[in-house]
Structure formats: structure tokens, C-alpha cells
Amino acid sequence: MTQQNEEMTLSDHLSELRKRLIYVLSIFILGLIAGFFVADPVYRYLTKAETAQGFVLHAFSFWDGIGIYMKIAGLFSLVITLPFTVYQIWRFVSPGLRPQERKASLKYVPYVFLLFLVGVAFSYYVVFPMALAFTSTITEKMGLVETYGMKQYFSFLFGIVLPVSLLFELPLLIMFLTGLRILNPIRLRKMRRVAYFVLIFIAVVVTPPDFISDLLVMIPLLLLYEISVFLSAVVYRKQLAADQEIESRYERADDKQHVG
Template identity: 55%
Template sequence: MAEQRQSSGQSAAEMRSRIREDGLMPLLEHLGELRRRLFWTILVLVVGLCIGLYYAKPLYNFVITDGPMNGVDLHTFSLWDGIGMYMKFAFLISLVLVLPFGFYQLWAFVKPALSPKEQKATLKYIPFALMMFLIGLAFAYFVIAPMAFEFTTSVSRSLGLIETYGVMQYIQFLFNILIPISLLFELPLVIMFLTKLRILNPIRLRRMRRVAYFVMVLIGTIITPPDVISDVTVAIPLLILYEISIFLSSSVYKRQQAADAAWERDFDAGSAVNES
């Protein structure tokens, strides 16, 4: 009896150890896979920075020549301003390059949990991620940035201030508008992707509408000049983006519900045939 108890105790301990190991191994494998995906994304970001450094000056010339600061002298107040300007434009170019690659790495990470049909459907989002980012970049540059610059300069002139602009102050001002707006334009694709993974659904998004509206208006207020017209001009497109996200999520959710209903009908029909 003592030997049986000892052997049963050992087998239970071995079983518990095996369960812990079985649960730990997939977690370690997922963490290793995630680390590998992050490594490749960071590597592409670094390569993109190197490419961006080469194209930073042409992009800078375009922004200065065709942007709101056309005809305005820019000054440097630090020995590092030129280098900082190069790095900011290099980062923007790198972000354009790494964004679709990062979406692909995210898709590849969750791919094993998706069916073949879901894999093909979610893979199609990657080219649209770059397209939406570029649309947001154009909207921020051609609509929001000139409006913000006109407001700030008009306030300075009304106070009788002499306009002396530093190049880094202007680039920082510009990038504080471009980057947030461009990333917010990814919202519909992100919501569709999460809906496809069954993490989000239109019902939950509608319940979050008040909070989402508040966040959108807050973002629009932060990145624009403190006047009602500018706030409304930015907040309305962001709210429209959220409503588009709900609409796209609904379309994905309806197709999922229809597929689930069809699978249940086929399963019930198969069960009825087997019983007969």
C-alpha cells in the first residue's frame, strides 16, 4: 500500500510537472516568435532610416518650397538642428516603409490561429494600410498644417512680434500634426482586422461611441490651434473615420455570422443523417 501510494504520488507529481511544461512551451514559443517578428520590424526600421537619410534633403526642400513656410527665412539656433532635421525626415520616410512590413509581421504572428479563408482576407489589408497612411499624411499636410500655420502667424502679427522661425521649431510643429493624423487614418483597417479576429465587433464599438468621440475631439483639440473652426475641421474627419470603422466592422461581422449559421446548418444536417 505504501509503495502504491508512493508510486501514485510520483505519477501525480510527474503529471502536474508535465502539464506545467506543456503549458509553458507554447508560451515560450509564442514569445520567441513575437521577439523574432519584432526584431525584423526593427531591422527594417533601421534600414528605412538609412534610406531616409539619403532622401531627407529632397523631402526637406519640397516641404520648404511648397509648404506654408515658402518665402520665409528659417534659422538654426543650435549646432544639432541640421542633424535633427535630417533624422526627423528620415524617420518619416522609414515609417512609410516599415508600416506595411509591420502589418505583415502582425499578420504572420496571428496567422496560425486563422483559417485559410481568414488568412487570405486579412492579408488584403496590408496594401490598404500604406494607402490610408499616405491619405492621412496628405490630409494633414495640405489641409491641417497650412490652417494651423496661418492661425499661429496671425496671432504673432497681431501682437506686433517679429517673425524669426527656427528650422527645428517649424519641423517639430509640422511633425506634431502629420504623424498623429496619419496614424489615426489607420483606424478603419485596425478595427476591421480586430473584427476579423473576433476581438472587436460593431456592438461593442457602438457602446464605446461616446468615449471614442470624446477621445477624437480631444486629439483634434490638442493638435490644432485653439480656435473652434480648426478644432471642428479636424474633429469631423476623425469622427467620420470612426463611423466608417463601425460600418466596415459591421460588414465583416455580418459575414462571420452568416458563415457561422451556414456551418451550424451543415452540422445539424450531418448529425440528422448520421442518426437516421
């Protein structure tokens, strides 16, 4: 009977997971459809930086224009779907959380969207112009004529903006995992050197190969990690206080029973 109940429980979990995935996929498809309507104005806005540099984008394939519109629509759908996905993850794991943990972790969901937008703004208005200016300067010094395909331009753009934007979710991810008792500030401090190495490596990869550009991206990423450790400590202290309060209640209840 016990084995059968465990199988039923596993089946219920898989069914619940499938339902959440269907919800997320449905929102992503709806966001993708809506993305096609905003693809043109977004495309025109994103090509302003390229126009200011004095070069014109070219289509080297019949599918380049459609492909770029689909990428823009996909990115738009990702932005819309991201907070909903996090909410569905919370709905899936919330039955295993304590009431106070369930309530506290739910507060993170709206900030997923906000931090992602902050990451998009930082990567597009700070990192991308530096990378574009650097590559254009090198091209000019080599005496080359700048003739870029729109596919290459947007691959370069999205290759910078998307990873940096997702990294801005690090504080919320750390807080969420701390809330689930998977991470804690003690463990994060012990792995600080490894985390610094990974973040510095990412900063070097997504920026032009010059020290100033690397530094401008590296410092915010390292600050994000330290902010994550601080927020993890805040959540951890609240957890310890809640655990101590529960233990105190049990002790008082036991004392009453002994007195009775």
C-alpha cells in the first residue's frame, strides 16, 4: 500500500508539472503572437544606434527580415512569460513550503519582471554601445568598409543583452533558493571566489576586449553577487527566528502539559 501511495504521489506531481508547463507554453505562444505586432516598432527603435554609427544593415538572405522579426517577437514573449513562469514554479513547489515561506517567496515574483527590465536597460544602453563602438573603431583602423547583415547585427545585440539581463535575476534567485533552504549566506561566502571567477569570466566574454569595458560590466555583476549574499542573510535570519519561535511554542506547550 505504501509503495502504491508513493506511485500515486509521484503521478500527481508529474500531472501537476505537466499542467504548469502547459500554462507557461500557452502564455509564451500568446506573447509570441503579440510580439509580431510590436516587432516593427521595436526593430526601428533598435536600429537607431546602428544608424547613428553611419552604416546600413543589409539582408543577405530572403529569410533575414522574417527571422529578425521572429527573434524580436520571441524576446518580447520571453519578457512577458518570465514572471508568469516564476509564478508557476512557485505554485508547483509551494505545497512543500511552510505558510510563512510560501507567503515570503511569493513576493519575489513581481521583482523578476522589474529586475529583468533593469538588466535590459543596462545591457542595451551601457554594454551594447561600448561593444558596438569598439568593434567599429577596430574595423575603421583596419581600413575595412562596414557592411553588416541585419542577422549578424541582431545576433550580436541579443548575444549581449539577453545574458546580462538574465544575470540581473541573480539576487532574486539567491533569495528564492535561500527561502527553500537550498542555499544560505554561509555557503555563499565560502563559494565567493568561485562565484567571482565565473562572473568575471562572463563579463570578459560579453564585452569588448578592453579593460574599461570589462570593468564597467564586472563591477555591477560583483555588486549583484554581494547584494545577493546580503539578501540571503536577511532571509536566513528570518528563517532562524521563525524556527526558534516554533520551537518556543512547542516548549511552552510541553511545559503546560507537564504542569497539567
